[in-house]
Amino acid sequence: MQELDTVIELSRLQFAATALYHYLFVPLTLGFSVLLATMETIYVITGRDIYRQMTHFWSKLFAINFALGVATGLTMEFEFGTNWSTYSHFVGDIFGAPLAIEGLMAFFLESTFVGLMLFGWGKLSRGKHLLVTYMVALGSNLSALWILIANGYMQKPTGSAFNPDTMRMELTSLPDLIFSPEAQAKFVHTSIAGYVTAAIFVLGISAFYLLRRRHIELAKRSFRVAALFGVFASIGVISLGDALGFINGGAQPTKLAAMEGLWETAEAPAGFNLIAWPNQEEQRNDFEVQIPYLLTPLVTHTFDESIPGVNDLVAEAETRIRNGIPALSALQTLRENPTDAQARATFEAHQDDLGYALLVQRYVEDVSQATDAQIAKAAADTIPPVAPVFWSFRVMVATAFLMMAFLILAVIFSLRGTLHRHNWFLRLAPWMIPVPFIANEAGWVVAELGRQPWTVYGQLPTWLSASTHSVGYMIFSLTGFVLLYSLFIVVEMYLMVKFIRLGPSEGKHDAHADSVRQQHSSQWSEA
Amino acid sequence: MKQILLFLFWLLLAVVAIALTIVLGERGAWYFAWVLGTVMIVLIAAAGTAIIDARYDESHDDHY
Amino acid sequence: MDPYVLLKVTWWVLLGVLLIGLAVMVGMDMGVGAALRYLGRTDGERRAVINMIAPHWDGNQVWFILGGGAVFAAWPTIYATAFSGLYVVMLVLLWSMIVRPLGFEYRSKLPGERWRGAWDWMLFISGAVPMIVFGAAMGNMLEGVPFHFSWNMVSYYTGSFISLFNPFAVLCGVMALALALYQGGAMVMNRGTGVIRERACRLLSIAGLVALAVFTLCGVWVSMMHGYEITAGGDPAGPALPLNKTVETASGAWLANYTAHPALWLVPASVYLAVLGGIVAARAGLSHLAWWLGALAWAATLVTLGAAMFPFLMPSSSEPSHSLTVWDASSSLGTLGWMLAFTAIFIPIIGIYTSWAFWVMRGKVTPESIAHDEHAY
Structure with a gap:
């Protein structure tokens, strides 16, 4: 039993580490592909070369990120089988289907067209290349759709039943699985969180150029498009977050109780724990700061329902x-x-x-x-670890509102053309880049740690799901992942920073555009 | 002939779009919202950025 | 025929199609990666070689991901048992494979001999190792893997990881690598010129001959090794639970299907014909024909394997009655049906846009053309 527990804990650690790592790159890909398509749309409509340079420059950064997303995604495709074999057998009949459909419908699309997007500039007409870019955006988001349908099943099993003759859950309705409210809200929330991530990434780097007065023409346009793109997305993320909380809270009351630090059932009108120090042993909060009346309408969307503690x-x-x-x-x-x-x-x-x-x-x-x-x-x-879920939730929500405020300011400054008067904002923007990543990771922790002790909520406990490996195997694989992934992140960051510093003028093919750009920036410094 | 084919193609696309809208609106309201929202975000961001060039042509104002 | 049986057999065929697609498309890129240091001597030549497959490696790699996903969906018990049982092997495969996207994407981002040299070795490893592991995994399936299930279908693997690299399995790995090098050679011939094309032709010929030699050796070995046969139970229409049958092993049992249907001998025979024909075609400068003949050789090799094992997919050497077969390792009727519908719709669509992508990026790649292309790797 001791060894089993250790193996399960190590399997969980490995899965969490590899998934969180993978999830550093995924949201950026989701949003960046759509943002690139937006930039290229402007190029095709206006025909101005600056937008081609813009799309081209940002697609280089996109590619660096994309490669790691693909590489670490391979791990995820394997890991259910290698480390969660009982899980894979128990729900493979249902869980495998969306994963396979993802390959068929989305991943092929994304991967085939990303090659054309990066290498097909000279070989495709403008319109065709734009179509290719949209296919990449569609492919990456469809990919997220099917993965989140699969994840939605883990959160709230729908469209399935246990078959005692095969000792596993079997599919009863694929449409129920696909259109489960859980999967729907999860997909939209996650995809749009990716939009925000990409917007803030582009904003931060553009602000860095504006502050240094480099590549101003390109940077101010990138800033504008990212700010507008991000501000709507951030509003969407927050409203979908509420919808998801409502749907998921109904499906998983234990997660909801952990998120809100509710040890006792909360009769209406209940107060919202703004800050608390949950104590799992004694089943109470050691310390809490409440906003009265807020919790009941927030969670139940009514004024009189109680929330189970x-x-x-x-x-x-x-x-x-x-x-x-x-x-x-x-x-x-x-x-x-x-x-x-x-x-x-x-x-x-x-x-x-x-x-x-x-x-x-x-x-x-x-x-x-x-x-x-x-x-x-x-x-x-059956109660997940309350403190980490409680705090991750608060980190996610707080950063979401912070990002929304930041994006609203960005839009105002950019539309009024007063950005150059707000150097503090330009200085702040690059420091905002890590914020969406923190929010994304925190969101993953709320969703997946809050699901514990189940891998499939109410159906299959985590302790039974893992493969029956020895501790030695687990240490071997963990060590391998840590070494390899550390190396990856170092290389990735190095390249990313290098290319950001080099900036768009690195492509020296278009000498004319370059000289025009320089002229503009020198004009600016004179002014 | 080419005109007719092109017309039929767009007609087919419109029918597919309508069918998709009905199915998604019925069973997948959030999926539908995502499709609409994404299109809206892309268009607004694109239009709002293209304005820079419209203004630039008039005033040669290099503020940002 | 019972629809469930029909679907199981259909998905067995589709599993074969997937493995063939994976072997041909991913194998080709891996062959190029593994032979990169031979095909290109200078940095310019190597970049040319890499850029021949640059626009497509990512799309091709999806065959591999789709393979994983399809096995999960259609053969969940295989996915669960094989991936966990072959844990260390799978990790080696995975780690060598995840270096590859970075090798392509990052190698030419910076100048510097050491940077590029390091990535060249990464591409070598991530080309050669996965193909050897792929072949070795197939070999292990023929030999059987030591695993069993408890009553509630928790699987236990009882072998050591080093036993997965036994001589027969390694031989199968060499076979896979040789075919991959052949296919990579054909690809580089298609898109390369001059000295690169000559080297590719030489590589293709040698790899093809090695593949045939190893194929012969493996064939003789299989005819003498212990095969498996179902002696009781194993109802084709039965529920997908691999615990209700009796399986026995017998020397030469893997040839039973060939004895029963002598026409099957045409399949291994066509491996020889395809490879030899491919070498002749390549020497005559018909590299596209050589490519397709290589693909045929891959297909015939995997069909040879499948025909020998049918209906077995993953026999258990320690508890033969728990072996996984076509009849008892699949998904439910509903999932197999839905997945077939999705496959029938999307495979043709994938075929169309993949061909379009290859068509758009057609043409020769030379060190000179790379030097002037800012979009190249």
């Missing part, structure tokens, strides 16, 4: 564990004798809570022998 949720879990135990015992009987009608009837009566019985199996192999203490322990397990 940890105390009630644990009690409910205990009931479900007791109800699920006969299902698991009957399942075992059925495996030995598939024609046992009585066992089948028992199983069918209790199968909704099968997953809860699997929770207690962590502490006792034969669940019908489970003691009250073991059941209580398993019930307490």
Whole structure:
């Protein structure tokens, strides 16, 4: 049991590390591809060469980021099988489908056209090249769509049922899976968060050029397009975040309780914990600062509904564990004798809570022998680690509002043409670049750590999902990933910074445009 | 002939767009919102940036 | 015929198509990567070689990702068991493969001999190692892998990782690498000129002959090794649970399908014909024909393997009755059906735009043309 626990913890650590790392590059790709398409649209419509240079310069940075997104994405495609084999068998019938469709519908599109986008400048007409860029944008976002449909299933299983003859969950309705509200809100929230990430990335670098008075023509246009692009996206992210919280909170009350630090069920009107210090051992907040009345409308979108707290949720879990135990015992009987009608009837009566019985199996192999203490322990397990979820949530929300405020200012300064009078803002902008990345990572932690102790909410506990590797294997793979990924990030950052410093004039092909640009910038410094 | 084919192509595209709108609007309201929102964001950002050049042509103002 | 059986067989065929697509398209790029230091002696030549596949490697690599996704969707038990059982091998494959995108994307971003030299070696590793692992994995499938399941379908792998690199598996790996080098050679001949094209032709000929020699050796080995056969249970229309059958091993059992259907011998025979024909075509300057014959050789090799093993996919050497077969390792009827519909719609679309992409980027790539192209790697 000790070794098993260690292997599971290491598997989780590895998955979290590789997913968070992958997720550093993904949102930028999602947004950047659409932003590049926007820039190129302006080029095709106005026919001005500056927009071609602009698209071209930013697509270089896009490519550096894209390569790492692809590389680290390979890991994710493998990792369910290598490290979560029981999970892969248990839900592969459902979970595999969106992943395969992602390959068919999105990844092929994105990857085939990204080659044309980067190398096809001289070989395609303007219109065709623009179409290619849009295909890259569409492909990368469709890719996110299918991945989040798969993730939506882990958050709220829909369109599936457990089949005792094959010992796994099986698909009952693909449309239900695709159109699950969870997946929908998740996709839009994530995709648009990518737009914000790309906007702030481009803003920060453009501001850096404006401050240094380099590449002004290119930078001020990039600044404008990114600011407008980002400001709408940031509003979208926040409103979708609310929608997602509402949908997900209904599906996963345990995550909601952790996000809000609710140990006791909150009767309306409940106060919102602005700051708190959750204490999981004693099931209370050591310290809290509340905004009165805010929580109930925020979470329930009503003024009179109560929000279940940890105390009630644990009690409910205990009931479900007791109800699920006969299902698991009957399942075992059925495996030995598939024609046992009585066992089948028992199983069918209790199968909704099968997953809860699997929770207690962590502490006792034969669940019908489970003691009250073991059941209580398993019930307490259904609450995710409150403090990290609580704080990640607050970091995500705070950074989202910070970014929105920043983008609104950026739009105002850019539209009024007063940016050059606000050097403080230009100085601030590059420092904003890490903020969306922090928000993205925090969002991942809220969603996935808040889902614990399940890999598939209510159906399959995390402890049962991992492959049965030895600790040695896990240390081997973890070491490999750490070494390789550290090397990658160093190389990536080095190239990124190098190319940003070089700036757009690095492409010396267009001497005329260059001299015009220089003329402009010298005019500016005289003025 | 080419005109007719082109017309049929755009007609088909319009029908597909309408069908997609109906299906998405019905079952996938958020997906639909994403499609509309993205198109809107792209168009507004593009238009708002192209204005720079319209103004630039008139005044040769190099402020930003 | 029962629709579930039909779908299972269809997906077995599609699995083959995917593996062939992967082997041909990804293998070609890996062959180019592995032979980069031979094909190009100067930096200019190497950049030319890299840029021949630059616009397409990413699209081609999707065959690999799609392969993973399709196995997950259509054969989830295989995905779960093979990927976790072959853990260390899979990681080696993965790590060598994820260096590749960076090798292409980052190599020519900076001058500097050491920078580029380092990435050239990375491209060599990320070309050669995955192909050897790919072949070795196929070899291990023929030999059987030591795994079993508990009653609730938790899989346990009981072998050591070093046993996955046994002599037979390594031989299969060499075969895969040789075919990849052949295919890479054909690609470089298609798009290269002068001395690069000559080197590619030489590479293609040698790699083709090595592949045939190893193929013969592997064939003899397989005819003598322990094959598997289902002796009881294993209902083709049954539920996808690999615990309800009896499997026995017998020497030479992998040839049973060939004995039952002698026409199948045409498949391995066509490997010889395709490779030899390809070498002749390449020598005659018909590099496109040589490319397609190479693709045919890959297809025939994998069909030879599939025909020998059918209906087995992943036999268990330690608990043969838990072996995974076409009948008991697939998805449910609904998932197989949906996935078939998506495949039927999207594969033709992919075919169309991939061909268009190749057509747009057609033409020769030379060190001179690269030097003046700011978009090149």
